[in-house]
Amino acid sequence: MTQNTTIEQVELGKGGPLVGIQGLGCMGMSEFYGETDEAAARATLEAALAAGVTLIDTADAYGRGRNEEFLAPFVAAHREEITLATKFGLVRSDDPRHRGIRNDRAYIRQAVEDSLRRLGTDVIDLYYMHRYDPAVPFAESVGEMAQLVQEGKVRHLGLSEVTGAELREAYAVHPIAAVQSEWSLFSRDVERSAVPAAAELGVAFVPYSPLGRGFLTGTFASAEELSEGDFRAQQPRFTGDNAKANRALLEPVREIAKAHGATPAQIALAWAQQRAQVHGLPVVPIPGTRKPERLAENTAATRITLAEQELAALEPLAAGVAGDRYPNMAFTSAAREA
Numbered sequence: 506m507t508q509n510t511t512i513e514q515v516e517l518g519k520g521g522p523l524v525g526i527q528g529l530g531c532m533g534m535s536e537f538y539g540e541t542d543e544a545a546a547r548a549t550l551e552a553a554l555a556a557g558v559t560l561i562d563t564a565d566a567y568g569r570g571r572n573e574e575f576l577a578p579f580v581a582a583h584r585e586e587i588t589l590a591t592k593f594g595l596v597r598s599d600d601p602r603h604r605g606i607r608n609d610r611a612y613i614r615q616a617v618e619d620s621l622r623r624l625g626t627d628v629i630d631l632y633y634m635h636r637y638d639p640a641v642p643f644a645e646s647v648g649e650m651a652q653l654v655q656e657g658k659v660r661h662l663g664l665s666e667v668t669g670a671e672l673r674e675a676y677a678v679h680p681i682a683a684v685q686s687e688w689s690l691f692s693r694d695v696e697r698s699a700v701p702a703a704a705e706l707g708v709a710f711v712p713y714s715p716l717g718r719g720f721l722t723g724t725f726a727s728a729e730e731l732s733e734g735d736f737r738a739q740q741p742r743f744t745g746d747n748a749k750a751n752r753a754l755l756e757p758v759r760e761i762a763k764a765h766g767a768t769p770a771q772i773a774l775a776w777a778q779q780r781a782q783v784h785g786l787p788v789v790p791i792p793g794t795r796k797p798e799r800l801a802e803n804t805a806a807t808r809i810t811l812a813e814q815e816l817a818a819l820e821p822l823a824a825g826v827a828g829d830r831y832p833n834m835a836f837t838s839a840a841r842e843a
């Protein structure tokens with residue numbers, strides 16, 4: 506008998522689309538994590554679909570439009586089979602380290618047209634505000650996003666890196682299908698307010714960087730091992746003494762992986778699914794990979810169940826992590842909760 510290796514589906518928020526319970530982050534295919542083998546990346550996209558992974562995640566900021574353009578042939582071949590998510594609002598410049606935020610009406614209007622053109626489609630299934638700028642009220646930003654839904658350019662709305670209070674305020678303007686923020690064994694600040702608010706409102710959670718940007722998989726131990734220009738070399742938790750201390754924290758992850766005949770990556774992903782059950786909300790992690798064999802490994806994690814004592818052993822990890830998750834925490838929801 507052949508084993509069914511297709512992952513289960515879940516409703517992405519109240520009234521949202523049905524998607525595979527794990528999505529695919531495409532950011533690394535165009536930028537941030539070193540050289541990409543294009544053929545392998547394209548094979549990964551096909552392998553994802555074959556495994557039942559339908560939530561495909563990109564943003565206009567990734568490669569400054571290149572990631573959306575890269576996805577266009579895949580989108581053209583499989584438009585009806587996928588739930589296509591992209592984002593606006595994180596503004597880049599020729600300086601690769603520069604980040605700005607724009608959420609005003611005129612900017613959103615231009616951004617959606619640019620994303621639709623680059624992706625080669627006439628509708629975006631899930632359109633996220635990548636970062637919130639408190640200077641622009643949700644009545645304006647989500648108001649304009651709601652207008653795009655009315656016009657049929659966008660099907661569902663999402664927010665990234667918002668606090669619980671911000672989610673409630675935005676939701677009052679228009680229903681939000683999903684919040685996408687960093688959530689992993691190493692990054693649990695969202696559990697303070699965003700996750701409880703999402704659970705209460707019936708909003709799905711899409712944990713980004715669920716593998717701690719690869720660190721939780723054990724495939725790199727510190728910034729020194731990364732290739733030149735890799736974005737992770739700027740992240741405080743991957744450099745110097747912090748990296749050394751954080752590496753030691755991974756021991757229980759390795760032990761639990763061994764007990765399951767699994768990999769640390771799979772344990773990190775299984776934890777994300779089970780942690781969401783504790784909070785009572787649908788969750789669709791979007792691990793990023795450019796390799797078909799890792800895609801298979803990651804989706805297989807949806808069939809792992811961690812025992813109570815294993816969850817207990819993983820519980821203290823996040824509190825022990827040394828170093829922030831971004832070089833500039835001002836761009837995170839956590840900064841507005843302090």
Ligand SMILES: NC(=O)c1ccc[n+]([C@@H]2O[C@H](COP(=O)([O-])OP(=O)(O)OC[C@H]3O[C@@H](n4cnc5c(N)ncnc54)[C@H](OP(=O)(O)O)[C@@H]3O)[C@@H](O)[C@H]2O)c1
Nearest residue numbers: 530531532713714715716717718719722770792793794795
């Ligand atoms: N909303 C936001 O602000 C925001 C921010 C960051 C990311 N994101 C989204 O979230 C997605 C995922 O986050 P992420 O890519 O930053 O981090 P991640 O998923 O935690 O980790 C990705 C890294 O792990 C490696 N990896 C993946 N599967 C592996 C496995 N089974 N074994 C060993 N290594 C493995 C990948 O390398 P290979 O590619 O070489 O396999 C890559 O270096 C992104 O692609 C993006 O779509 C959103």
